[in-house]
Amino acid sequence: IFENLLKVKEQLGFQCSHLLSRRDIMDSLENENFELVIIESFDYCPFLITEKLRKPFVSILTTSFAILDFGLPSPLSYVPVYSSLLTDHMDFWGRVRNFVTFFTFSRRQWQVQSMFDNTIKEHFPEGSRPVLSHLLLKAELWFVNSDFAFDFARPLLPNTVYVGGLMAKPTKPVPQDLENFIAKFGDSGFVLVTMGSMVNIDNFKEVLKELNSAFAHLPQGVIWRCKHSHWPKDVNVAPNVKLMEWLPQSDLLAHPRIRLFVTHGGQNSIMEAIQHGVPLVGIPVFGDQSENMVRVEAKKIGVSVELKELKAETLALKMKQIIEDKRYKSAAVAASLIRRSHPQSPAQRLVGWIDHILQTGGAAHLKPRAFQQPWHERHLLDVLGFLLGLTLGTLWLCGKLLGAACR
Template identity: 70%
Template sequence: MAGQRAPLLLLLVGLLPGLLLSEAAKIFTMTSLGGSHYLLMSQVSQVLQDHGHNVTMFYKKDDLYMSGFKEEEKSYNVITWFSPEDCDIEFKESAEFFIREGLEGRDSFENIVKIWKSLGLQCNHLLRNGIMDSLKSENFDLLVIEGFDFCGLLVAEKLGKPFVTTLPTTFGTLEFGLPSPISYVPVFHSLLTDHMDFWSRVKNFMTFIDFFMQQWRLHSVFDDIIKEHFQEGSRPVLSHLLKKAELWFVNSDFAFEFARPLFPNTVYIGGLMAKPSKPVPHEFETFIAKFGDSGFVLVVLGSVVDMFQSQEVLKEMNSAFARLPHGVIWKYDSSRWPKDIKLSANVKMVDWLPQKDLLAHPRIRLFITHGGMNSIMEAIRHGVPIVGLAILGDQPGNMVRVEAKKFGVSIRFQQVKAETLALTAKQVIEDKRYKSAAVAASIIMRSQPLTPTQRLVGWIDHVLQTGGAAHLKPRALQQPWYEQYLLDVFSFLLVVTLGSLWLCWKLLGMVVRWLCGSRKQKKA
């Protein structure tokens, strides 16, 4: 009997710390951006709420850039704030200009700077707002912010609370201290893979220099805001705040990313948006059944693209779909559809669709996407091959990874022609190697020891229970750049070496002169 009790006692002892430390925490989540940024942070908030924490989500109320979006009921608390009308107008104008320029193939960094300046104005208003005092009085235990908008970092610093950060895009969009060997880690916007020849490494190095100049410019946008809202002597530096985060949750996965060095406080949560699939609504099932074993193609290009697509591109896409023997389910705002374009007979256009459920449908053959991270993660999870119409931001780089992993093909949005799109779609559907690679990626994602939800909740609880994650962050995050790269050591060794060579040269000269002098004396 005693032998049977021992394992039970050991189990209870092992569970006891978790039981004692499982008290609900007050967690504050924040995002200032709409679209996929909002959706990810909303899911983070809901997951933490479902696992026993008291979550309050704080976000800026706007149209969220999601046409046809159906908001699900949430159990977490919500606090919204409004920026002045002139700030909203400036942000929307700069964002829309950036999108339109991107659709025309002019993805300029100057346009990004304009958006960051608009975000800075909004942040300045928020930090002046009396709502900050209200937030401080809540005495939250932990903050979960989005690293993409630097305002969250300043809010966390104002509240004086530990924070963790989410990265809704792939690596490289932000510099937060990860080791990134340029020889095999592609720099953001380099459009390279981890297999680089000599000239690719030259390009990667030059892109690396340009990237750091861009980061410096984006950080400098917030310099005046920091001076206004923080006292001299205690003013934070954005690059330091990025490294101050207890954890970084990255919306990606090993099935998608190139293998690279990670710190212990860097955790993949790609696939967090996934939910158990349900049968698709009757209207979709009826449409899919018309095409039998030919199946269907799902087309979702993101809410932002839906709002700004040109009539010429719509015409080319519609013509391409007419050439396919499959059904096509296309998410597009029908009120924006040009009246002079007749929709192809095999196309069903809807303002809203259950994307997750359609991707899980056994008769899906292809997913045509803009290359957003959430959509790619869902496609990988269900083993669906991809044709990507990349436009701007991280999307071209995402599609480079999709092509490198061999489960999809990319076409630049600006180059979409009916014949090219139709031939590419047929190629990806008919060549079973794409499907096989997509299934292999799905296995990598699904077979990991912990689910994205378990990783998120487990690491949040770990930080709460241990009072922070200092034990997960290497000393490198606190070292100046010249120490990290041993430039001080190399400089010292160079001085010692040159000094030694100089001294040896002088001693050798003295010896030579002495020998020459001795010979002259003997001859005399």
């Protein structure tokens, strides 16, 4: 809920003000004499810290593209605005919706950034106070936790680099107790279920009941990360379900007998599923997860089920559909091929580009002139105004001459 996000950002702004007032911390950072600072972009405080330190920085965007405007060209005809829940294939009404959503998104961006206004006024002298939207454009590089296998194709700037899959680790054999459980279901295989760690849906008894009932309809085994302490006392765990407090997600996704991944739709979980070519059923909970599942459905590697509409029968049908329709598996394998066939790994791209800007003294050569232009120049409003005035002036003059000729 957007109002809750504003409260979180307001608290981050308050904490930022406290941090910037700590001379011991700020002096220690200045004395380190960093060449470059690497920051994460959910909290705007690191942008203000680097501005105080007068140091160049690169930023990592851990969520999807659309959640933050950092200067990328975004044609509204085919680049979905965040929260529009659209794909890049928009009909007329889709483009209308995207256009209108853009203004809501811009207003909300301004509201979020305004939560740091008091911090900026308190710690930066008048006349040299930064504007957060301008600081986003100062990043030498933007590393985005995404990949062509997942996101829609869109214009990128030279200082924007995909590093989706950065967290991927070499897979290991799964523990023997899990192998024994998987073996009981033979060629039917198993389904993996994890619903993220940011929001604990284990606290929602009705959701657990519906999930458990849906899994009971499957011939596959189900390995489910769910705390035993949260399990309802009046509900018997389905006989084909194994509950675990923790599980090796990536290793299980790489297992040859996995048939389906049921997930909340978090970015890293989806990237791991794509890495291993596993189709998905997504149950978005909050944040960018619904947007992520729009992309999963558009790529034909899975389907989404709304949490508020979650019913055991519906979920069971969706899961069976994904498992039995081989087109989903084929699409997931095709996405995995795109993801794996880059000439460099995500880590190599990240390190290589950082090394490049350190050697060349920054990334000015990677940034367009638009970052220094006033907004009216960038959108050619001055040119349009001039041409409109010239046209109207010419029509007025022609009218006067015609009137004079008639007289």
